[in-house]
Amino acid sequence: MAEPGTVYLVGAGPGAPDLITLRGARLLAAAEIVFHDALVHPGTLELATRAEKILVGKRCGRHSTAQRFINKRLVDAARAHRIVVRLKGGDPMLFGRAHEEISALRVAGITCEVVPGVTSALAASADLGISLTQRGVSRSVVFVTPRVGDGEARRNDWAAAVAAVDTAVIYMGAHEADKVASVLLDRGLAPGLPVVAVESASLPESSYTALTLAELPRIAETRRVGPVVLLLGDVYAAALAACLPLPLAAALGT
Amino acid sequence: MAEPGTVYLVGAGPGAPDLITLRGARLLAAAEIVFHDALVHPGTLELATRAEKILVGKRCGRHSTAQRFINKRLVDAARAHRIVVRLKGGDPMLFGRAHEEISALRVAGITCEVVPGVTSALAASADLGISLTQRGVSRSVVFVTPRVGDGEARRNDWAAAVAAVDTAVIYMGAHEADKVASVLLDRGLAPGLPVVAVESASLPESSYTALTLAELPRIAETRRVGPVVLLLGDVYAAALAACLPLPLAAALGT
Numbered sequence: 001m002a003e004p005g006t007v008y009l010v011g012a013g014p015g016a017p018d019l020i021t022l023r024g025a026r027l028l029a030a031a032e033i034v035f036h037d038a039l040v041h042p043g044t045l046e047l048a049t050r051a052e053k054i055l056v057g058k059r060c061g062r063h064s065t066a067q068r069f070i071n072k073r074l075v076d077a078a079r080a081h082r083i084v085v086r087l088k089g090g091d092p093m094l095f096g097r098a099h100e101e102i103s104a105l106r107v108a109g110i111t112c113e114v115v116p117g118v119t120s121a122l123a124a125s126a127d128l129g130i131s132l133t134q135r136g137v138s139r140s141v142v143f144v145t146p147r148v149g150d151g152e153a154r155r156n157d158w159a160a161a162v163a164a165v166d167t168a169v170i171y172m173g174a175h176e177a178d179k180v181a182s183v184l185l186d187r188g189l190a191p192g193l194p195v196v197a198v199e200s201a202s203l204p205e206s207s208y209t210a211l212t213l214a215e216l217p218r219i220a221e222t223r224r225v226g227p228v229v230l231l232l233g234d235v236y237a238a239a240l241a242a243c244l245p246l247p248l249a250a251a252l253g254t
Numbered sequence: 255m256a257e258p259g260t261v262y263l264v265g266a267g268p269g270a271p272d273l274i275t276l277r278g279a280r281l282l283a284a285a286e287i288v289f290h291d292a293l294v295h296p297g298t299l300e301l302a303t304r305a306e307k308i309l310v311g312k313r314c315g316r317h318s319t320a321q322r323f324i325n326k327r328l329v330d331a332a333r334a335h336r337i338v339v340r341l342k343g344g345d346p347m348l349f350g351r352a353h354e355e356i357s358a359l360r361v362a363g364i365t366c367e368v369v370p371g372v373t374s375a376l377a378a379s380a381d382l383g384i385s386l387t388q389r390g391v392s393r394s395v396v397f398v399t400p401r402v403g404d405g406e407a408r409r410n411d412w413a414a415a416v417a418a419v420d421t422a423v424i425y426m427g428a429h430e431a432d433k434v435a436s437v438l439l440d441r442g443l444a445p446g447l448p449v450v451a452v453e454s455a456s457l458p459e460s461s462y463t464a465l466t467l468a469e470l471p472r473i474a475e476t477r478r479v480g481p482v483v484l485l486l487g488d489v490y491a492a493a494l495a496a497c498l499p500l501p502l503a504a505a506l507g508t
Contacts (some may be wrong), residue, residue, distance in 0.1 A: 133399075
């Protein structure tokens with residue numbers, strides 16, 4: 001029996017197909033089979049010119065069962081192919097559930113390499129032109145999610161983490177913006193704390209809304225189609241002062 | 255007089271030349287002039303085939319003066335060239351001092367775009383094969399630096415931020431590892447907390463050392479040539495259990 005192939009966990013980046021790394025693009029071009037999340041851009045998948053492409057990611061729902069199934073498919077694919085790519089939105093090591101796939105591959109004796117990617121908070125910051133860190137204003141940045149997986153102990157005190165830093169990025173929180181706001185206000189964060197919600201960071205349809213923490217529940221009223229990151233902190237004070245909800249492109253004058 | 259050009263603040267990524275984005279590589283190839291930090295890899299600079307290349311970054315030292323000088327050079331370059339690239343290690347928006355350059359360019363009426371990059375914490379995680387977030391173990395990740403710039407108010411309570419999260423990444427902290435350890439121990443963090451110091455993430459010479467928080471001052475004894483990120487948290491317990499200081503490649507079996 002032939003040696004098993006290698007599984008590459010590749011970060012697709014935040015959305016725009018040209019924000020994947022050179023290494024990620026090269027591996028996609030060489031891959032025989034690609035397992036990808038629902039959020040990966042079609043233009044990114046087109047880089048995998050010779051590969052069979054299989055959609056496995058779920059945006060919500062019954063994660064545990066799905067994850068075990070994905071793990072098994074990766075192991076099976078490595079036994080049949082030389083170059084297997086597992087393509088994940090953003091970076092695999094930040095809210096990418098890479099841990100479970102790496103563990104399953106190691107147990108099965110399959111070689112696994114991780115190719116990092118641009119996480120969406122960095123792309124959102126680039127879109128806005130506002131740095132997460134600023135001398136004298138912000139020297140600490142936290143990345144959290146309020147989402148708790150099924151079967152996961154509720155030791156996730158994300159609000160304490162947000163309260164302790166200068167700038168916070170909340171992933172997968174926009175769908176429960178009212179809960180996010182009330183938990184943070186209960187923690188003692190200022191009602192006037194600037195928040196920017198960036199949707200579809202890096203894509204042409206990217207947009208943002210700047211508001212205060214007390215106003216955050218309002219974003220539930222806006223129609224959303226793409227993923228949203230919430231950015232919180234004093235570095236966004238100017239964005240809040242400058243704008244009502246605006247298309248990003250207009251705000252940037254492009 | 256001709257319209258001024260555009261300044262692109264481009265993240266070079268963590269070190270390996272093929273971990274820049276496709277967009278960053280394309281802009282380097284098109285650039286007429288490139289201003290780069292000292293830490294940018296020579297192989298990355300080679301992507302700028304037709305550009306004049308100017309080293310402006312300083313790793314330490316008199317930042318304020320240097321920064322004003324860099325700002326002025328960027329403005330001057332945009333008045334003489336169509337495509338100006340300011341190439342920064344990692345991502346521009348995370349400890350990249352992009353804020354000061356963006357502000358100076360806006361004041362001068364120069365168009366500025368930011369191209370995000372892979373920050374070194376993500377590359378270090380990829381090298382180790384250990385995810386920053388793990389279900390049931392870590393759902394919050396903070397990026398901090400203990401470094402305080404000259405003229406900067408000491409409101410940077412990085413230790414409080416580290417104490418509030420599941421996983422912490424400390425940038426620019428290895429040169430004062432003894433101070434980092436003592437401040438965190440004073441904060442009440444456990445002496446046995448696992449720490450991994452990753453040097454030169456993503457490069458062939460990448461190496462790591464796993465130790466406890468109490469042992470952290472010891473890394474001052476190891477010779478360092480590349481930049482180091484410190485990773486702290488329970489997700490590194492297995493790395494600590496598995497190894498004494500080891501070359502990364504040997505530990506990964508590659």
